[in-house]
Amino acid sequence: MSKTVLYARVSTVDQTLDHQKAHAEAAGFAIDEVVADHGVSGVTTTLAERPEGRRLRDMLRKGDTLVVRWVDRLGRNYQDVCDSIREFMRRGVVIRTVINNMTFDGATKDPMQQAVRDALIAFMAATAQAQAEATKEAQRAGIDAARAKEDRYRGRKPSYNRATLATVLDMLGQNAGASAIAKATGLTRQTILRIKDEPVTAEKALAAWGM
Known part of the structure; x- marks a missing residue:
């Protein structure tokens, strides 16, 4: 019997598991099971390297539906996201997103439709990585600004110990x-x-x- 599984990657305090599950159910998804990784980077850690990510890959079978809030929950690395989605599709798993209600599967055999689907997957994966890099850069800038402010408050560093x-x-x-x-x-x-x-x-x- 096919099942619908929600995969959530909870990487910050404001990305609660309950919130992602409630959002999915409000969008009309009947969730049979929830799989979640907590505090794991989607940039440096691939889906296969995450504890629950590995379990997810083992449990999904042909005909199952994988629900994610958006593709950035699968990861924020372009190649990893593309590879993961394509592997699931090859295994007959349908991937659906809560945001924008996107559906990716391997049902179509038409090369043009496949090209459009693959291009959309690539675009969404690239967007996820770009957002992660922009966030990291903003965090670095914030840290540098805070340090500069602290240095101004402390004055010039003494030349003596x-x-x-x-x-x-x-x-x-x-x-x-x-x-x-x-x-x-x-x-x-x-x-x-x-x-x-x-x-x-x-x-x-x-x-x-x-x-």
Whole structure:
């Protein structure tokens, strides 16, 4: 007896399994079983490498229907998504998406219809990968912006460490000149003079940078 299986890949906190199942049922799908991978990347991990992805491939038989929210649940790697869908079709499994209600199967023998179907699969798989790459780039940009903001808040990173600062303060206490201290520590005279004028600020700068 054929069955309808929902495959869900839950990769973030806002992509709940219940939400994907409810969305599918609201679209008219009668789900017999749910298979889900949690916290697994669809970019770096192929469907066959995911624990429940392997189980899905083993359990589906000819005449079964595989339901996914969209092809990005199968993965976000162009080649993997295309290969997975084509393998399921060769085995007689029908793939349906909740979004846009797309249907992919191997029923048609007409070469033109096959070409259109394969082109659509390729387009959707490419879109999934492009969206993943755009999201990753946006995340990197956000991290870089946050780091830049933090650096501005902390000010310029000190050119000295705590041991060097201790040496400077010790030599200043012995009335050594700025030039002599600079030569001994490798710091500039300007840095020595700033430390001399504002030793507390120098300590705070080290603390801000965790040094």
